[in-house]
Amino acid sequence: MSLEHSYPILEVDNVGFRYERNKPFIHNLTFSIGNGEFIGLLGANGSGKSTILKLAGGILRQTGGEIRLWGKPLHSYSHKDRAKLLCYLPQLLDMNLPFKVRELVSMGLYPYDIPPALTTGEALEMVGLQKKAESYMANLSGGERRRVFIGMTLLQGAGLLLLDEPLANLDIKYQLEIQRLLRELKEDKKISIVMALHDINIALQFEKVMLIKDGGILATGSPETVLTNTLLKEAFDADIRIRKHETGETYMSYENDRY
């Protein structure tokens, strides 16, 4: 793993954004996502994680600065061309859809006029849903539903996945399952992944973490450099300690957990 040799896929250059007039929410935001990177976007509720992902995904349009995808302005791509390079999965996905698993996954082919090499069947297999292909969404577990949408993005073939809290509201079993799946995809398909998180323990396992506060980046780097007691206190406004277990694993604990 050598991040030094990675080249940027997405560059966010001095970007500003406001939801309401005269109330800038994000200003002077600058970062880039390199090829093959797996980045965790960590921050408290309302810190701007989702907004940053939506700007990067082209869902929201920045009010200043520039976002470049493969060197070209993001909004100069046609919708279909952009969809082949970049994919954004919102946090709140409608889980009560009247579609079958196979139908949903195959919607990943919509940007293509000529189908790419990967087939719906293969995508289903990669996310382990081949046996559920004919099931309706309502009959799946929380983890399986997430996997349906990840299967869709695989078929879409985008090299960059922007995932907004993909582990939220999942049982721990499914959280692990989705994390394992994403890491496999990153290794096998060389996909770059940026995901928003608010669980510090999960962020500790990432190679690169961006700590977000008030619509800006507080710190970027490896968990050892970013997830320090001082920075976490600033980002979350709570006394958080990162401790090292004797086996070498790091974990988070609260300052006031001795009661």
Added chain:
Amino acid sequence: MKLSFLMAISFLIFLTALFAGPNMIDPFHMNEVEKEILLSIRLPRVLVAALMGAALGASGAVLQGILKNPLADPYILGISSGSALAAAFGLLSGYYLFGKFSIPLSAFAGAAVVSILVGAFGWKRGRLLPERLLLAGVGLSFLFYAVLMLLISISSYEGIRRAVLWIFGDLSIADWSLIPYGVVFIAAGLYISISRAKALNALMLGDELAHSIGFSVHRERLLLFISVALMTSASVSLGGTIGFIGLLIPHIIRFMIGADNKLLIPVSAVCGGAFLCLADLIGRSVMPPMEIPSGIITAIIGSPYFLYLLRKRDVLGT
């Protein structure tokens, strides 16, 4: 399998509606009078019913998708009440400027004006917002129905019965003259909606996901809304407002063949057409020479079946 069954049944209904009725026609031994009945009364009537039903079935499927609301039907946007009001104005004021085209023309004008109004109310920051669209439609409906009732209650004109019949859908006035216009508008609406079926599937996933899989959400929603406005307006001006097809047929079809709009829209169109032909056949056959307006028959058959479906399974057919 289910698909070919549905197509076969629909085809059978179209044929039956042509030859059955208070006067049965034997297709193999027709005399001159029967030929005349078939060509100048039955055939246009069946065609009008098929066109209207197709327009309503397809636009119901589209609207339920773009509004993400299983209870949406083409009339929820106020298009029916607006055109009924315009048609009633036409009937009650007794103007016959355009001859027999007067009523359909005023109905179409009413529908078109209301579509634009609802679109304008639903438009904010350069986009069509589903919630606003829905609420604007409901609001305008109330207004137009109130004015319509006012018109009816203060008028002593004998055309009132026709106005009321119009509101419940009246196919007895069907003849060849309107069919070409209906075909043009409804075919245009069907073409737009079927060619945007993938986009409609995507819109059902939510705007952000639809954007992510490569659709211009606002453009697609506008196009689909235009297709609904075209089809509903044409349908209303052909034979008044007929309830329940737009709401019910898409649900039944979704339950039978699934929710993929590439199939759902065309199959809802065919089955909507067949269902209205059937309702019309029943309406003109049960107590001749009196005719029961088709809108009443569709609601009488439709409502209990809808309630049954509602009890049996989730409305979305999952």
